[in-house]
Amino acid sequence: MRPSSPLSPFPSSFPSSSPWVANQCHCQVVKAFKLFTPDDKVKAILVNIFGGIMKCDVIASGIINAAKQVTLKVPVVVRLEGTNVDKGKRILKESGMTLITADDLDDAAKKVVKAASK
16 A cells, blocks of 8 residues: 555555554554653643544544553643544543543644643
């Protein structure tokens, strides 16, 4: 499978609900969390997703699994928008994780600034 662009981990044609895609989402979120967590200057993480092709429920599951795998030392604010957004928000809410959810980008920005200032 060939990536859709040099920056994308996803092939140019893929079923967005496949286990391969879910695993790629999880791996990318783990990499991002591992990149940010050692830096003492990072006070909070904002995950802002507009899922047109990727489904928000798959992304939400990837975020939760990554958060369980990586020891997060800072608050994480998650804003989801797109396909299966309600399902994704429900997955985040029911996860029992201390993730902060936001309704839109403006709300997410306010919440991440507030979380970072604590």
